[in-house]
Amino acid sequence: MSMEKNNIIDITKNALDYISEALNNEDESDLALWIEVSGQNDGEYTYDLYFENLSDAAESDTLQEFDHLRVIIPEKSCESLTGATLDYSVKDGDSEAQLVLINPNRPKTFSLDDIPGNLESDLAKKVNDVLNNEINPAISGHGGAAELLSIDGSTAYIKLSGGCQGCAMSQITLSQGIEVAIKEAVPEITELVDITNHLAGSNPYYH
Numbered sequence: 266m267s268m269e270k271n272n273i274i275d276i277t278k279n280a281l282d283y284i285s286e287a288l289n290n291e292d293e294s295d296l297a298l299w300i301e302v303s304g305q306n307d308g309e310y311t312y313d314l315y316f317e318n319l320s321d322a323a324e325s326d327t328l329q330e331f332d333h334l335r336v337i338i339p340e341k342s343c344e345s346l347t348g349a350t351l352d353y354s355v356k357d358g359d360s361e362a363q364l365v366l367i368n369p370n371r372p373k374t375f376s377l378d379d380i381p382g383n384l385e386s387d388l389a390k391k392v393n394d395v396l397n398n399e400i401n402p403a404i405s406g407h408g409g410a411a412e413l414l415s416i417d418g419s420t421a422y423i424k425l426s427g428g429c430q431g432c433a434m435s436q437i438t439l440s441q442g443i444e445v446a447i448k449e450a451v452p453e454i455t456e457l458v459d460i461t462n463h464l465a466g467s468n469p470y471y472h
Contacts, residue, residue: 273338273347274300276331280353280364285334288316295319297328297335300351300366301342304444304456310345312366341455345370372458380460382417389416391451399450400443411443419455421447 276284284298297319304311317337322328325340338346349368383389392413400411415422423443444457 271327271329271343273327273329273343273349274336275350276334276336277350277352279362280351281331281334283353283362283364285332288334291316293318297322297337299337299339300346301339302345302456304458308371310368310370310372314364314366345372380415380417380422382415382420382422384413384415386416388421388451388453389413392416392421392447392454395447395450396443399446403442414460416454419453420458421454421456422458422460424460 288296288298293316295318296316299313299315299317301313302310303313319328319335319337322337323340327338327340327343329336329338346368348370349366352365352367353362354365384393396411396413404411410426412424412426413421414424447454447457
């Protein structure tokens with residue numbers, strides 16, 4: 266298997282020691298650390314870090330090696346992770362050390378006028394079915410609603426309104442409720458982008 270071996274991220278010694286210790290507790294010898302962008306939240310990327318077999322990587326993915334640790338970055342995440350550093354340290358407000366991905370990159374911001382894609386695809390119909398039949402009936406009791414604005418490739422652009430606009434729990438609703446339901450029902454969708462103007466809501470949580 267031939268993969269790109271570009272330098273996308275860096276890993277500090279503390280993080281490397283922590284991950285290597287965790288990897289030593291695994292039974293599989295073919296495991297690598299996978300790092301990928303899973304979505305975005307409050308103007309920042311969110312990430313998935315997990316161990317998976319090196320043999321599962323595609324040729325277009327990037328392989329990096331740090332001592333005995335092999336790291337796979339899926340092709341779709343390479344641009345968003347370029348220049349990032351994985352550290353193991355104490356974050357503000359936390360009492361225990363944890364892995365922290367320090368990323369100089371930020372998600373693109375979109376106005377309603379320049380959202381890419383359209384609503385004319387079969388994927389858009391499937392996502393709307395999930396929103397109309399599962400999501401909106403569940404959040405309507407709190408006065409909230411979720412609207413699909415566009416589908417661009419495997420990305421769905423969502424707008425929250427009503428009680429969800431500006432609600433401090435809206436990001437949990439999006440990531441743990443709406444995103445999970447859509448990805449389970451429509452696996453072709455790999456990313457949800459919330460373009461809601463939460464500052465305009467009745468209870469904005471951005472500062």
